[in-house]
Amino acid sequence: MAARYSGRRQGRAVWVVSSPVAGEDSGMDLFTSPLMERLAPARHVLIAGGGGGFDVFSGLPLYFRLHELGKTVTLANLSFTQLSQVQGTWPVPGVLQVEASTEGPEHYFPEGWLSRWFARRGEQRMPRAPSIVSLSVVSALEGDYGDIHRTERTRGSTLWINPLMSMYWAFDLMAVARRCLYLEALKDTTTQAQMHLIIEAFRAARPVRPWKDIPV
Template identity: 25%
Template sequence: MVTLRNIPLFTALADSKRVLVAGAGGGFDVYGALPLALALRAAGVEAFLANQSFSPLGLLPLDDWLMPDVAVVTPATGDVSEYFPERTLACWLERNGQPSTVYAFAQTGVQPLREAYTALVDALGLDAIVLVDGGTDILMRGDEDGLGTPAEDMASLAAVAGLRNVPVKLVVSIGFGIDAYHGVNHVQVLENLADLEADGAYLGAFSLPRASQEGQLYLDAVADAQRATPIRPSIVHGQIAAAMTGVCGDAHFTERTRGSKLFVNPLMAMYFAVTVEGLVGRHRYLDRLEQTVTFRQVLLVIEKFRLDVDRRIPRMFPH
């Protein structure tokens, strides 16, 4: 039962025993999944971590693959690149006494990605999946003024939406405001959330507190990842971590954001949760991705859709 004392996201997962918390958009998105997995594990749930990977997974040996398009990354996995967030996180998990496997999905179209998810569901006996996006572009339905960088998120959403044997499927976004860097209008994000609330698909929002055990471990993991990946540190999680420590305004920590004006603020450290079914129900082009096999096809479908769609006129915050 949902009450003010219970967070609806975890209420929705109350009967789940084996949960996959997966980064939907690639890169460091799995770090946004980490606090949720830690909270679930503390509650006695078997929580597993996964991520859509930007790393050259094809360089891994055959023994590191569960099946085509999903690799099993552990602290013992060899370095395939200076940029390998899944292995960096696996090493951090081991040092902190946590189960240290991170499953890595290759960048593909929806059909092979769904097959990879299906294999993982069967191998792990999953009864719930939580997709986590660092930023808000997974909440875009297609008719907004700007979509951010939607391709990986939409491939993940479509793949998971089509799974028939997983009773609970949720989407969580953390890093509100960060995708302004990629052209997202966050008034439109709020409009989308309002529509999902009207549909009964919005599970509310909650902060990741600095003082919580999950918050402390997250900050440590992000700092570790920044040290391990100095050339391409995570812009998203750097800002979220800064927001958690009280930073506000145009704060930069990497040359990657030089020339842009940032607005680090406490909303960045909030999770927004919705159901997969609700998000799909409002989506404008997700069905067009269904038959994609390659990641390039996903990009082309989105590009073609955007040429014809009537875009909603963006508004500024009124206050």
């Protein structure tokens, strides 16, 4: 299947999708990508939301596909939840186990919501705190483009909804680490605060390229 951009119409990006003709290479999709090839021999896969909040939700398509392939998949998340208000167990320091029965803050607890969704298949909704990331991805999938808002949480800000939001980007972690100029300084850190101080000191000692808007 192929897609080409054909312009914008009333705040909506128009993408024309076509199917390959007989004998034509159908290209690559989520299930035949190099990422899935790398994961093929794995028996247990960890999918972690590294940006906090609802980020782990974006890994659900991978979660279900890997389950279909017979793999054990564990979901994890860098949490913005007030964990002191969560009635859960800590199997190891820094890791809180969340299940469908785990009680936590009513207004914001994405990990609990997701666990209950798996148990009840989406009968409950997160009150007053819809996911900005998830709603932006949905907007992109539906063809929205530009400053499109689906929740009051983004009012007053400028969004750039675009097709890139609906794509998975995969990186080789070891290759990225080799290019990290402050990796050695991070080796002895034990907390997020310590990492933050080292990164800020690194940035302060070097010129940072100015922000530039994407020219579209």
